[in-house]
Amino acid sequence: MASNSMQTPAMIQVIPHELWVSLESNDSTMMKAVRASHAPDGRKVDVKPMLRIIDNILLRAAPAIVEGTYEDKGLLDEEIFSRSDVDAKLKTLASIIKKVSSELFSHNNLILSGTFKANSNVNQTIIPYGMDCKCTCSGGRDVHATIMMLLDTLSNYSWDAKVVLTVAAFIVNYGHEFLLFTSSEANNSALAQSLAFLKQLRDITDHAKFSKAKIDAITKLIKGIMAVTKYIVELRNLPPESLATDEAPMSNAMAYIPKAAYWTMLSVVICASYIASLSRSEETTELLDLSRLASEGSKILVILKSYKTIYKEYEDEKCKTAYWDLVQTFSSTHSDNMTVLKTVLVAKDGKQHLVGHASKRIHIEELREKHVFLLASGLDISKEEIDILVKLYQEAKSKGEVQYEVVWIPVVEKTVSWDQEIQQKFEEILAMMPWYAMPEPSKIKAEVFKYIKNEWRFENKMIFVPLDRQGKVGSLNALDMLLIRGNKAFSSLYNEKVESIWEAQQAWTLELLLGGIDNNFSLVLDWTKQGTIVCLYGGEDIEWIREFTKATKDAVKNISSGTRFELVYVGKNKAIKEVENIIKIIDEENLSRYWNDLSSIWFFWTRLESMLYLKMQQCKNLKNDRIMQEVTTLLSYDDSDRGWALFCKGSSEMALAQGDVALKSIKEFSERKDGDLFRALSNYIKKSQKIQRCSRIILSGDRQEIPSKKLSSDGCECSMEKCFVYRCCADK
Structure with missing residues (x-):
């Protein structure tokens, strides 16, 4: 060589x-x-x-x-x-x-x-x-x-x-x-x-x-x-x-x-x-x-x-004047919604059309004098989030009680290059939506982008902003209100008082917990109306799930043949991947019923958080609010290492317990063979709650409006301390 x-x-x-x-x-x-x-x-x-x-x-x-x-x-x-x-x-x-x-x-x-x-x-x-x-x-x-x-x-x-x-x-x-x-x-x-x-x-x-x-x-x-x-x-x-x-x-x-x-x-x-x-x-x-x-x-x-x-600096200076013009536009009174919609939705190049899936297009003028929701989100919006909004939208269209249109505004940081990969992601998301979107999100005007982040407090979590026929902005809590009460909340969206959504719902009932548009929720409500005792349970500890479901099945053998009992797994908050794996095990081992639609599980937990956020904004004595106490307790049990269970009889009789308490109560019933299953479980759970148990709640970090409130959960006299938790992955 x-x-x-x-x-x-x-x-x-x-x-x-x-x-x-x-x-x-x-x-x-x-x-x-x-x-x-x-x-x-x-x-x-x-x-x-x-x-x-x-x-x-x-x-x-x-x-x-x-x-x-x-x-x-x-x-x-x-x-x-x-x-x-x-x-x-x-x-x-x-x-x-x-x-x-x-x-x-x-x-x-x-x-x-x-x-x-x-x-x-x-x-x-x-x-x-x-x-x-x-x-x-x-x-x-x-x-x-x-x-x-x-x-x-x-x-x-x-x-x-x-x-x-x-x-x-x-x-x-x-x-x-x-x-x-x-x-x-x-x-x-x-x-x-x-x-x-x-x-x-x-x-x-x-x-x-x-x-x-x-x-x-x-x-x-x-x-x-x-x-x-x-x-x-x-x-x-x-x-x-x-x-x-x-x-x-x-x-x-x-x-x-x-x-x-x-x-x-x-x-x-x-x-x-x-x-x-x-x-x-x-x-x-x-x-x-x-x-x-x-x-x-x-x-x-x-x-x-x-x-x-x-x-x-040059762009910021240019944006400054346009931004304050936009603020003025939203704060002014208009004869119709076109001034506001065109200010927000017309792109930098002056195009006035919106695009739907399969390249369908409409002109912004077609939204004139209609109620419009502006859906602002990143490209990380989940299928579960879209599914629930689609159900609300289709229900409104089919029932005709309230009519509105939705326009999706994809919010992508200006530092992100709009390349083929991102365009493909945009099209995939749009294909799941029955409404329209801005055709070129990269051309959203800087002042609009700034307004969405500053005035509407957008960070990572999607927001659903209602505009009436004159372009007046409704409640920025619209998404929470719709998740809780469905389209029935529409009349409350333009009421400045947050409390208005609770006027028709003062008590903690199963209808409040499972209200809305989900078929799985409706099935559980139908069971309770027919006299069936229902146990909703959750968590990600598969060993506890195996032990709890076995003990529950053994206990049910001791109740009268005229009493029906249903056991349903409802997952865990912010743990979709883990829940998918647990559902496979539950199905393979025939442990219990479960919600096979992950959208139902996402909806269940997101509604609970929405209740918590809206209640926190009421600025009242939260310690005496029954709904607030039950929601706080359920969310804190979900964040515990073990599971939890909620026993329901009819609409208003409910007994909520942490995993170990629920397991002991069901085992005690099997040993004593008391006649009334629900009363025995409820009594044991109430007795155990006298023992102080500390707990925690992990809330979404992209909620800017979380106030500095003192929360407390069942079983502990101390108020919860507000602190920050940093996690590399929310889906854990």
Whole structure:
């Protein structure tokens, strides 16, 4: 195997003085030529997946390069490699990356072994690709000519795509070389020596130690390359209307990007050259060039960061006037709802239509003088949430007692790029909805986005904002009110007093607990009307569930044949995945009945939280409120390590117990064989509640309106202390 030991010619200054002078001026002949090479043809390239892959490579080859470069430092998701859309995007770019790779230094071809072959006029001399860029390699092309060739190859691409494709080509060709030397530096000599043996680069460890100053300088420069690349991509991915403006500061920022791109490509060419020459001693001019390039990159980075900051301030200032106009619009009286709806729903480009599934469209005018709900949510809205809203919507349509329309406003942070993956997610969600949505959520006006977050207190949890026929906003608690009372709550939505929803419901009954539109709820209510004793139970401790259901079945054998008993599992709050697994076990082992529709389980627990929130806002003595006490107790039992059970007889007789108490009460009944099952269980539970038991409630953290109330639960005289709990996953 031939050795690649290098006979390096004498080095001369790689980056000439004239280039430095031209780089410092925006109006130099060189920069004019750079701008003139740009001839975009409208093709769109999503560079972010490629940037993440580059990031991932560098994270493993040289972690110091990536550290601190990205605000989102997360490792590359393995799923990205299995995503068909990403794979298709990268396939279309593979050929251009290869072309850029081959042109980094040579007009002709780049030999994979790490050498250039000169043209026939240079006697076919094998020239190392690490030699000086002003040598006769490739017909005598210098570093600027190389960059202009790259710009010509990439002329049809946007500036951010030019930069990312060049960096990708650099990583593809020279990443393994850099890994070879940095691995040795990281004391991973086994890897370095193995690679060196295969590449026939002898004594690499000694060379790497000898070139440590150059390795450090290259690492610093590559870190700068990645940082500048990130900001170029961020600026180029700002809203299209911002990029197209001729107004400062964005026009200045867009004019500066070509200079930043040129610096990035220059740095890539120089880094590639010097990485190839790491196995020989460094020249003073090399370290000076690397240091000066890094310094210039720092200046460029500061300017790009300032443009991003200025853009934010500029947009905030523009939004300020429009925002207060929007506030004024909502606080004014109108003859119909069109003024409000058009202010909110008309996109930045002036389009006045809404889109439904299967590409159906309607004009906003079709909502004139109708009651409209604005559903604001992220793209993480769950199927269970949508299912319940659909049931409410379809019930209103079928019964005709109250008619309203719904418009979905997908709220996505402006920092999120609206790519193919997000568009697909948007379409999947819209397909589950029988109503309409804003067609291009990325074009929601900034002032509308700000108003939804500030005035309607939107964070992560969906909100359901009612507008009457004149565009007047109803209660921001509308969703909670509808979940509790269904469409019957409609008349209360525009009543300023929260207490109005409770006027028709003062007592704690099974109808309140299971009211609404769910078929599973209705079945349980029908059983109790027929005299059946019903036990609703929940939790995620499968061993307790097995023991409790067995003990209950044994106890039921002792009651009279005329008394019917039903046992129903209703899950656990915020634990859908765990509940799914438990339901499978309950079904396989025939432990009890269960609600097989997860929407019913979500609805059951969400309604309880809605009751709690609305009661907390009444600002009354909550300790004497029976409904509040029962809801608080049930939610606190759900957050215990064991399960819980609620025994129901008729509409108003209910006995709620923590898991261990419920199990002991049912076992005691079996031992004593008392005649009246419900009375025996109820008496035992009341007796056990005299023993102090402390408890807790974990509420959704995306509720801004949670007041500082003192809550208490059954079995403890102390008030609950309000505190914060941070969890990495809510579905636990």
